[in-house]
Amino acid sequence: xxxxxxxxxxxxxxxxxxxxxxxxxxxxxxxxxxxxxxxxxxxxxxxxxxxxxxxxxxxxxxxxxxxxxxxxxxxxxxxxxxxxxxxxxxxxxxxxxxxxxxxxxxxxxxxxxxxxxxxxxxxxxxxxxxxxxxxxxxxxxxxxxxxxxxxxxxxxxxxxxxxxxxxxxxxxxxxxxxxxxxxxxxxxxxxxxxxxxxxxxxxxxxxxxxxxxxxxxxxxxxxxxxxxxxxxxxxxxxxxxxxxxxxxxxxxxxxxxxxxxxxxxxxxx
Amino acid sequence: xxxxxxxxxxxxxxxxxxxxxxxxxxxxxxxxxxxxxxxxxxxxxxxxxxxxxxxxxxxxxxxxxxxxxxxxxxxxxxxxxxxxxxxxxxxxxxxxxxxxxxxxxxxxxxxxxxxxxxxxxxxxxxxxxxxxxxxxxxxxxxxxxxxxxxxxxxxxxxxxxxxxxxxxxxxxxxxxxxxxxxxxxxxxxxxxxxxxxxxxxxxxxxxxxxxxxxxxxxxxxxxxxxxxxxxxxxxxxxxxxxxxxxxxxxxxxxxxxxxxxxxxxxxxx
Numbered sequence: 001x002x003x004x005x006x007x008x009x010x011x012x013x014x015x016x017x018x019x020x021x022x023x024x025x026x027x028x029x030x031x032x033x034x035x036x037x038x039x040x041x042x043x044x045x046x047x048x049x050x051x052x053x054x055x056x057x058x059x060x061x062x063x064x065x066x067x068x069x070x071x072x073x074x075x076x077x078x079x080x081x082x083x084x085x086x087x088x089x090x091x092x093x094x095x096x097x098x099x100x101x102x103x104x105x106x107x108x109x110x111x112x113x114x115x116x117x118x119x120x121x122x123x124x125x126x127x128x129x130x131x132x133x134x135x136x137x138x139x140x141x142x143x144x145x146x147x148x149x150x151x152x153x154x155x156x157x158x159x160x161x162x163x164x165x166x167x168x169x170x171x172x173x174x175x176x177x178x179x180x181x182x183x184x185x186x187x188x189x190x191x192x193x194x195x196x197x198x199x200x201x202x203x204x205x206x207x208x209x210x211x212x213x214x215x216x217x218x219x220x221x222x223x224x225x226x227x228x229x230x231x232x233x234x235x236x237x238x239x240x241x242x243x244x245x246x247x248x249x250x251x252x253x254x255x256x257x258x259x260x261x262x263x264x265x266x267x268x269x
Numbered sequence: 270x271x272x273x274x275x276x277x278x279x280x281x282x283x284x285x286x287x288x289x290x291x292x293x294x295x296x297x298x299x300x301x302x303x304x305x306x307x308x309x310x311x312x313x314x315x316x317x318x319x320x321x322x323x324x325x326x327x328x329x330x331x332x333x334x335x336x337x338x339x340x341x342x343x344x345x346x347x348x349x350x351x352x353x354x355x356x357x358x359x360x361x362x363x364x365x366x367x368x369x370x371x372x373x374x375x376x377x378x379x380x381x382x383x384x385x386x387x388x389x390x391x392x393x394x395x396x397x398x399x400x401x402x403x404x405x406x407x408x409x410x411x412x413x414x415x416x417x418x419x420x421x422x423x424x425x426x427x428x429x430x431x432x433x434x435x436x437x438x439x440x441x442x443x444x445x446x447x448x449x450x451x452x453x454x455x456x457x458x459x460x461x462x463x464x465x466x467x468x469x470x471x472x473x474x475x476x477x478x479x480x481x482x483x484x485x486x487x488x489x490x491x492x493x494x495x496x497x498x499x500x501x502x503x504x505x506x507x508x509x510x511x512x513x514x515x516x517x518x519x520x521x522x523x524x525x526x527x528x529x530x531x532x533x534x535x536x537x538x
Contacts, residue, residue, distance in 0.1 A: 035353070044414040135504075
């Protein structure tokens with residue numbers, strides 16, 4: 001009975017079933033959480049964890065004063081990182097156009113090709129760029145080129161997915177109208193599809209670029225070039241005064257990229 | 270007498286995106302220069318690639334015959350660990366993000382609290398998850414504990430930023446009405462703010478859990494536990510057939526997570 005009157009005031013209580021359901025849901029969540037926590041705990045070396053505060057104090061004391069002379073290595077690495085993100089993004093965007101056209105239900109030339117395109121999109125999207133870098137480094141050797149390929153491959157998945165979804169949701173009326181004037185296939189594409197898709201395409205590409213800047217800062221850790229390489233080497237040499245300079249540089253470049261990306265996306269939409 | 274057409278033929282050409290031809294060609298030239306510079310900077314080494322391609326053939330050949338069984342136990346352990354990391358990090362992240370969520374909303378806290386929360390947010394968000402993982406691995410030792418911390422911090426940054434934006438856009442009139450009844454700050458948050466954002470908050474948490482799982486597959490590469498660590502071992506041993514199996518497992522679980530999370534979100538909304 002959800003509503004009861006007690007001492008003249010009306011009280012509302014949720015029904016028995018509801019209370020039980022909520023309780024069971026919470027219990028289930030708690031059990032899952034505890035089981036998970038147990039898995040983590042078993043795999044953890046607790047002495048190392050307990051030692052952490054002392055370690056952290058030590059790192060921080062060794063981070064200061066930062067070694068600002070390291071900037072003469074950091075700045076070229078930042079330029080590399082920037083190139084990495086730009087080439088990776090543009091390359092991915094160029095590959096994504098045909099891939100998205102093949103993958104979209106309404107523009108796909110054949111069903112078999114469509115499945116292949118969808119498979120490519122799913123695979124490139126589900127594996128992060130760091131894992132791609134790990135694979136590609138073994139093929140082309142460590143360096144910037146491997147980094148560009150890794151960033152690019154991961155980008156293809158995201159840009160083509162969003163682009164082919166946009167193609168599928170396109171407004172068919174302008175396209176119909178252009179076809180009715182006797183326009184060739186190329187003209188239909190240029191004047192029917194492109195104007196409708198351009199804002200999405202540019203917006204997605206810029207967003208991807210912003211993500212790629214972040215990814216470019218770490219791709220060097222597995223041999224993909226850029227500032228990640230410096231970070232890794234500074235960490236391995238335990239030069240905390242250099243690590244902090246690299247981290248600051250990453251903060252600055254990511255912050256700038258976020259600003260530029262936000263402005264650019266505002267401009268196209 | 271034949272009628273003569275004195276009317277000149279009207280032609281139309283597409284308006285140029287950049288009006289001034291000088292600027293247009295200058296831009297073209299700059300782009301070409303940048304591409305040339307970039308390609309040279311990448312130091313593409315054809316001999317190294319030729320060497321790598323034969324290895325690539327072997328690698329992808331092995332990927333096509335994935336071997337799930339040889340390292341079965343490690344793969345299962347790895348994927349369970351990744352899931353456990355996701356669960357613990359998501360719950361911990363939700364609880365710990367609450368102060369930041371409300372602190373980073375301009376309209377419900379005093380300015381100093383807002384600025385401090387935003388500063389913490391910027392730091393949390395600009396470090397790539399792998400960089401965080403590296404730092405935590407050094408502090409807390411190898412294993413999933415460092416991974417959980419990494420994902421927790423990332424979850425906090427993500428939730429706090431998006432939910433705070435949500436709070437800044439809520440209906441002010443409700444708050445005004447509550448203030449005029451003399452409600453305390455806590456009452457205002459619980460009865461005025463929370464009901465307006467709770468649905469969106471839950472949706473974001475589920476989305477974020479999916480993202481965390483995705484990231485949990487990578488941070489293992491730098492020693493923070495999960496399936497990534499197993500992949501890194503397999504690649505290090507050039508055991509490509511196991512690596513292929515792990516990649517497939519990652520792809521399948523990432524996709525399951527994505528479809529699962531979007532299905533739950535659709536049901537909630």
